[in-house]
Amino acid sequence: MSGLFDRLRGRRSGAPAPADSADALEIFGVHKSYGKLTVLDGIDLRVRRGEVVAIIGPSGSGKSTLLRCINHLEKVDQGLILVGAEPIGYRLQGTRLHELSERDILRQRVKVGFVFQNFNLFPHLTVLQNVVEAPGSAQRRPREEVLDRARELLAAVGVADKADAYPRQLSGGQQQRVAIARALALEPEVLLFDEPTSALDPELVGEVLAVIRDLAAQGRTLVIVTHEIAFARETADRIVFMDQGVVVEEGPPAQVLDRPAQDRTRAFLQAVL
Ligand code: ADP
Ligand code: MG
Numbered sequence: 001m002s003g004l005f006d007r008l009r010g011r012r013s014g015a016p017a018p019a020d021s022a023d024a025l026e027i028f029g030v031h032k033s034y035g036k037l038t039v040l041d042g043i044d045l046r047v048r049r050g051e052v053v054a055i056i057g058p059s060g061s062g063k064s065t066l067l068r069c070i071n072h073l074e075k076v077d078q079g080l081i082l083v084g085a086e087p088i089g090y091r092l093q094g095t096r097l098h099e100l101s102e103r104d105i106l107r108q109r110v111k112v113g114f115v116f117q118n119f120n121l122f123p124h125l126t127v128l129q130n131v132v133e134a135p136g137s138a139q140r141r142p143r144e145e146v147l148d149r150a151r152e153l154l155a156a157v158g159v160a161d162k163a164d165a166y167p168r169q170l171s172g173g174q175q176q177r178v179a180i181a182r183a184l185a186l187e188p189e190v191l192l193f194d195e196p197t198s199a200l201d202p203e204l205v206g207e208v209l210a211v212i213r214d215l216a217a218q219g220r221t222l223v224i225v226t227h228e229i230a231f232a233r234e235t236a237d238r239i240v241f242m243d244q245g246v247v248v249e250e251g252p253p254a255q256v257l258d259r260p261a262q263d264r265t266r267a268f269l270q271a272v273l
Helices: 004-012 063-070 102-109 127-132 143-156 172-185 202-217 229-235 253-258 263-272
Strands: 023-034 037-048 052-056 078-083 090-093 096-099 112-115 190-194 222-225 238-243 246-251
Touching: 023 063, 037 063, 037 246, 052 229, 063 078, 063 190, 063 222, 112 172, 127 143, 127 172, 143 172, 172 202, 202 222, 202 229, 229 253, 238 253, 238 263, 246 253, 246 263
Parallel strands: 052 222, 052 238, 112 190, 190 222
Antiparallel strands: 023 037, 023 078, 090 096, 238 246
């Protein structure tokens, strides 16, 4: 963690951006257990601005837990996560980290967009309302502007004509595209996807992957947990293979997928490819 506090302090005092502020997300030595079960066993990971990282790995390896920690839906036991050089869950005061209040955590969560496996749209709200009422959208922007932006985002993901429908009236693929629009509405620094297509009928997977591919092409910072290896190969700048709470190996797709250095990676790829 050397240099960490210097960077945090530089940020706080409004000093010029440090040389490595190109990192959108930095994860230092994160541990997380549930009772006796160690789920994250020392995760270190950096994601640069505009980078697309795909996380792959067996079920139960801690992928969802890691995403939930980045979004502060779970609290880490040890280690630190920075988004845009800000410590998640903490505020730096002098050289000490102070825990954020619930309200400040909600405010901070806006920096991280989250797209869930099961869409998690509000069933009692229309599609447009779902995007406008995105959690934490205590934005001080004029209502008209928020509505315009929501309609723009719905158009961008190809569901403009569903603005007044309710989630149950949409296909799974459409619902997931709405969920992506909702995540984008908060202009997050990083967008996290947790198996965004695994709840979809096979014929609906492509339309959601196409939207994610567009976001990648726009230069957004994306972290995608996925079992779609072909998609990861073609879209991600980097593949991270996790197993049993650790990053076993990471690198460009051609390296990790075609010439894995570790036996565990090879075994996983043989099982899924
Ligand atoms: P993955 O997403 O890679 O499949 P998860 O992060 O969901 O893995 O889960 C990792 C392990 O942590 C699993 O053994 C799971 O049962 C356990 N786990 C996840 N969340 C909880 C929780 N809230 N309480 C207890 N155990 C949990
Ligand atoms: Mg999972």
